[in-house]
């Protein structure tokens with residue numbers, strides 16, 4: 001493809017994207033294909049010779065699109081959103097066009113300095129402690145892994161980095177029973193065993209119980225274990241439980257335990273001053289992550305990771321071969337040492353596009369709409385009488401089940417709600433997912449897609465009613 005063909009095809013693709021968004025509500029939100037169908041439709045071998053862009057795009061339309069779930073549909077209420085927006089798409093396009101490796105300052109000074117700047121902007125906008133430093137990671141999973149490694153190295157005075165795990169290491173990591181699976185995965189990758197994680201009981205709001213945490217730590221100390229790290233959560237995936245950061249920080253301080261806070265989705269809402277209470281006491285913790293790539297209209301991947309001890313983070317990962325040494329190393333941020341991988345994408349660019357294009361106030365306006373739509377929907381469920389809310393609704397995630405009069409058995413209700421979820425999703429008109437809370441099959445509806453409006457939520461209510469009437 002030469003540059004003039006690129007120009008022509010590029011315009012075509014932008015037209016395709018624009019049409020896609022204009023017609024996105026016509027696609028089934030959840031892909032309706034059966035396993036293996038797309039694979040079978042694809043040729044056995046890669047083409048030996050050039051194929052035209054038009055043919056490639058046509059095949060995308062005719063073969064692949066059917067197998068895509070439309071995460072950017074305003075009726076996508078599943079999981080947590082992985083939002084994008086037009087400014088973000090353009091920022092991402094520019095990132096791929098420039099194609100820079102942003103591993104050290106010298107390989108792209110603007111990338112390093114913009115990353116520093118947007119991390120500072122977000123720190124101020126979201127009430128994150130002033131003295132902390134931020135870096136953009138790919139995902140919250142990676143950020144949490146970095147925090148675990150940092151906790152491990154700080155505690156061992158960087159000796160595990162040097163000698164590996166000494167036999168008999170008895171480190172313990174704590175999180176709530178509602179914490180995200182990425183914590184358990186991080187624990188495994190960081191070299192601990194699954195027996196070294198303690199899942200602390202939650203209260204009726206699905207928040208970690210500090211007194212239970214405290215008791216578990218004391219029991220572990222008495223048994224000769226070494227409490228290393230607590231990962232608390234703001235906005236758990238299953239239930240949007242919000243751990244009490246200041247209480248947990250106090251306990252961590254008492255026993256000199258590293259405290260990492262995972263706010264992957266809900267942390268975005270701290271851009272609203274009225275939700276900054278969720279991170280009260282964060283300054284006493286050690287590190288914090290949230291994902292603009294979930295709610296803040298910024299393409300996956302973009303995860304903001306903050307720490308109060310940047311030197312410890314850098315020392316955890318620091319390896320400096322001759323070929324990466326530069327004359328400015330002592331004066332700049334070389335982000336290769338702030339995380340796991342060497343090569344880094346220019347992720348700050350799309351976030352910068354989003355922040356400038358919406359402005360903080362534009363983002364706040366949309367978030368307030370999403371939260372109010374969720375609150376109204378929850379109120380409707382409460383009032384109706386046929387439903388049960390299974391968790392509080394502090395933000396935009398509603399956990400509920402259908403509970404018709406006369407059906408009391410847990411198994412029956414679980415089956416009924418599983419069927420309801422399936423019936424809703426197979427219409428392609430909306431997409432919800434589920435979890436289990438206290439053994440109850442729970443329908444999860446997250447109202448947070450970039451372009452969701454009241455009419456989409458109203459249409460979901462009608463769909464729910466229609467499906468219930470036929471159960």
Ligand SMILES: Cc1ncc(COP(=O)(O)O)c(C=O)c1O
Pocket residue numbers: 080138139140141142180182233235236237262263264265291303
């Ligand atoms: C609370 C929480 N933490 C962590 C994660 C993992 O996020 P990522 O996909 O960025 O690793 C999720 C994903 O939904 C989450 O909900």
